[in-house]
Amino acid sequence: MTVDPASRSVRGLTVLITGAASGMGRATAELFAAEGANVAATDLAEPAVRELADGLQAKGLTAEAWGLDVADAAAIVTVTDAVAARFGGIDVLINNAGISAFAPIDSQGYEAVWDRALAVLLTAHQRLVRAALPHLRRSASPRIINIASTEALGATARDSAYAAAKAGVTGLTRALAVELGREGITVNCICPGPILTGMTAAIPDADRATFARRRTALGRYGRPEEVAHMTLSLALPAASYITGAVIPVDGGLMARNA
Template structure:
């Protein structure tokens, strides 16, 4: 049997990264652009997204930014085809947009937080996927990578809306992996653990160090670029037989018991 020749390059691929103005989305946009992909990044922070895209272009790479509220399904249905037209198609979707707020079950704003979390973190992901499918079907190596969280595998007090939404992302990933597999579209999911992003900025350096020492095998927080590299690995044309996978990127947090 001949050895199958599979590419480990995303050069020339058309990539959509949601929530690309900061954190893991920003790192992902930078990494794909540096690897030669054409990147579209979206965010509700239009200025932040454009600043990231401009910085990428200043390095000689290809990036464009769009304003997009990931909780607005009508906007998603309008913007995704616009992005596909601008890029000449879509090959890779990175569903990164999400929000997190610590809201206890008896807080006055619990219902509003619940609705917004699910709208952005879960419903937004399925809306982006469904809007992208016609374009992915025309791709030679279509990839969908959804960003969930280790909060989908365990739980922290006050994060029930976030945990429920992220657990839903895992279910969404597995269901779409089965449904889209016959079209050659792979759908996988990452569960980042403690990562140095805006969602952890409110913690002191001492608190982060204590948590990492007690809970992770590597005894440290991760960098957004470390998550981005796993995303890139799943997006490679060579990763054509991985689908429905749920991969923790958590420094061993989900493995360590004591």
């Protein structure tokens, strides 16, 4: 496929998205499909991600679904190769799959939380990059976009496992940007702040409102679609000189001192 390097369209590009069944991943899949991309939606929740793909197909958009546990190294290779075979390659990898991983450092179950956090939130990212790399190298507009968190930039009590994994994602992003840059493969990272997703749904409305008013410049939680649009921007062929960036999408959370 020939791609205009100045293009501001992802039409015809193949995008592999992990954690696509809900939240930011779902919004990202819907946006890329609406923009004409071939969407490979993956998630541990296979029925939900298949429902997403079926809904997109019903609208005349191009999407396929795969069940994927990103903690399963063998499954990553199998699914990545299946995506490339189905669509003739991979142009954009979006490492979005995530879990909540909060535990006090001295709690009995901390080691298990730590191991799971690193497996899903960090190790899976490098495994997906390694699996997708042969396909990305054949793309005319290769992009890797990792989803981290503002918890990588400033932590919360009892989230050391989560924060460490997310900080690892920012380090991995910068290192791979340097390593892969001469091949024209860009690697960037988005750090969402407080976003209205399944992970934050359990927080009482009043507590969310108080936090947003006190901590963010915009005074509100973000919507998954607002993160998805930043992801789309980094995936554009025209975004070819942006790499190694760590970009907060946080309503001004990290900019605010008090």
